[in-house]
Amino acid sequence: MATMLSREPGPQLHLVDAPEPQAPVDPRPHVVILGGGFAGLSAAKALRKAPVRVTLIDKRNFHLFQPLLYQVATASLSPAEVAYPIRAILRRQRNVTVLLGEVTGIDLDRWEVVLKDGRVPYDYLIVTTGTQSSYFGHDDWSQVAPGLKSMEEALTIRRKVFRAFELAERETDPDRRRALLTFVVVGGGATGVELAGALAEISRQTLRDEFRTFDPADARILLVEGGPTLLRGYPERLTTAARRSLEKLGVEVRTGTRVQDIAPGRVRLPDETIAAETVLWAAGVTGHELGNDLGASHSRGGRVPVLDTLQLAAHRNIFVAGDLAASVGKNGEDLPGVAQVAMQGGKLAGKNVARLVKGKAPKPFHYFDKGNMATIGWNRAVAQIGPLQLSGFVAWAIWALIHIAYLITYRSRAAVMLQWAWAWITRNRAARLITGVPSTTDGTRTREELADIDTEARAA
Ligand SMILES: Cc1cc2nc3c(=O)[nH]c(=O)nc-3n(C[C@H](O)[C@H](O)[C@H](O)COP(=O)(O)OP(=O)(O)OC[C@H]3O[C@@H](n4cnc5c(N)ncnc54)[C@H](O)[C@@H]3O)c2cc1C
Known part of the structure; x- marks a missing residue:
């Protein structure tokens, strides 16, 4: 006989009509x-x-450390360095059961x-x-411009970015090559700033000397923000410092510019249409x-x-x-x-x-603000900690220490520190793998992505 659940108002769960002997409730x-x-x-x-x-x-069966997800998307870290099985994290807590x-x-x-x-x-x-x-009502943009909220999206971005450089090596049409080497990041909050800074470093430092038919440093990286400044909510001194650091790295920053449309191979801004094969979405959730x-x-x-x-x-x-x-x-x-x-x-x-x-009254939430920070490539960051406003290397060092400290396991901390130390010395990115099987002629979509799009389209 099936076990039936009956609900009395109140926190207790009652079992009625219990079947043969079984584990005590x-x-x-x-x-x-x-x-x-x-x-x-x-x-x-x-x-x-x-x-x-x-x-x-x-x-998912893993906890994801989202603040370092952009480093997976830009090949500084591997997935396992920013994710850890939830079940393992809670294994010593006997009153918890984890379900996938x-x-x-x-x-x-x-x-x-x-x-x-x-x-x-x-x-x-x-x-x-x-x-x-959130694509502000333009859900079709998500098929062209991946966001950065999940591990899958981070890996999609990694694939798109490094594949674009690979395709550019074989491209003979200068316009098409230009489009392959144009990267547009939409949204100038912390994620957009971090992505744009990392893309600039990939093109100017990581890939230097690796291609024969073009110079990766010629890649164009645009950061487009609809509001008047980058890093909304940060003090003006820090938003100005962030902008200056990005521009020094070679990023074109466009504030006060709302994207009008995104379609495969192009982004329409109010005053021009940009041919770009890679568009990344960091504009809203x-x-x-x-x-x-x-x-x-x-x-x-x-x-x-x-x-x-x-x-x-x-x-x-x-x-x-x-x-x-x-x-x-x-x-x-x-x-x-x-x-x-x-x-x-x-x-x-x-x-x-x-x-x-225990029959006690719940307490109100009093948030203790420990500060905000965003990094702009190796060596540079901006940080607001209480009344302190820091930029440059000191802010970056604090950012790095805090992120290491908050990683969930000793193993992740050790692995990330090792990767960063290696990257610091060599300016290389260890995880530049293009995974997934491309099936379109431009090679930017995998079979899996196309299948997902197809399923979504049919469901719609
Ligand atoms: C790229 C990026 C960079 C960031 N950088 C920073 C930073 O530098 N500093 C900072 O303080 N914050 C940063 N944040 C924000 C921070 O990561 C979030 O505020 C934080 O993760 C929110 O925690 P949460 O537990 O509310 O949600 P999440 O961490 O998003 O966790 C939600 C969980 O719910 C699960 N879930 C979702 N849907 C379902 C479902 N239908 N069924 C079952 N499970 C489900 C997910 O798998 C996930 O494990 C960043 C975020 C991103 C995306």
Whole structure:
């Protein structure tokens, strides 16, 4: 006989009509965490000593250290150096079970998480599925201009960039070669600045002397930003320093320029159309679509509105943390989608669940801002830490130390330090591999990518 679940309002899960003898039902409240990013892992760790059983569900089996993802896209680091199995991270925490599964919805009436292939009941739910690239209503641009949110996208970018140089070596038509050697990065936030700086270094330093029919240093790298400055939110002194550093590296910076259209082989700006085979999207993100089940559909940036305790107003057993939450700082300002907000928010969500289980009131979120930083190639960065505004090498050294410190394992820290030391000495990039089988004549799309596009088109 099948086991039936019956739901009383309240945090306990009751089993009725139980079949033959089986493992005793665990009486502890069941906390389900969606997402094993910074927020989800912090929430799980905060529940270490709580009298609950925790299930963490992620569609990937690894935690991804997104702040260094651009280094995978630009071949400084390999995938395994910025990712680590979630199961291994939590192996010592006996009250956590890790499940690989893609969440497609949340059934608020039945207190169940809906997976592609099943359902998981919860007493408390912590949702931390983050954000996804947003193309401002132009979803077709995503097929031409990959964003940088996942490992797959990072590898797509790596393939596109290095393949463009390879194709240029064989190209005899000067216009077509020019297009192959033109790289446009859309979006002048930290990710766009980091990508553009790395592309400039690849063309000016890494690939020097390696090609015979053209000089890689002639590659054109454009950074296009719709707003008036790069790195919105940073002090003016630092945005100016960032721009100057990029220009020194050979990046053409266009601020106050909104992209009008992106199509294969070209980008249309208000005053000109640029022939470019490689366009990268770093212009915007929106809350993960799961947020729509939790009231995010009408909010700015697709983020889920939450109380100061990170609970949903209408469902106090549900918490949202990290990039997906529209949480606010002490002056009522929207908190940015950065790792520190996610880690601190996830930790509080976990602690608040533990408090509720013990019959205590949840606490409000007080974000402690440790600063912002963005790197511009080797040696240069900008950093704002409290009242300190730093640029150049000192900022870069602090950036490097902090990123090493926050990497999730000793193994990753050692591997990244070794790679960086080697790259520092040789100016080389160890992971310049073009993987995936190209099947189009221009070679920029793989069979897998075309199959994905085809599937999406048919679904649409
Ligand atoms: C390229 C890049 C560079 C960045 N650089 C910096 C930086 O330098 N400094 C900084 O502070 N911040 C940086 N950030 C932002 C920072 O990485 C995010 O703020 C942080 O990762 C948010 O954590 P999160 O836990 O909310 O979401 P995420 O880290 O995005 O984790 C979400 C998790 O949910 C899982 N998931 C998603 N959908 C589903 C589903 N349907 N079913 C199951 N699981 C799902 C994902 O697999 C993922 O593991 C950067 C981000 C990017 C993309």
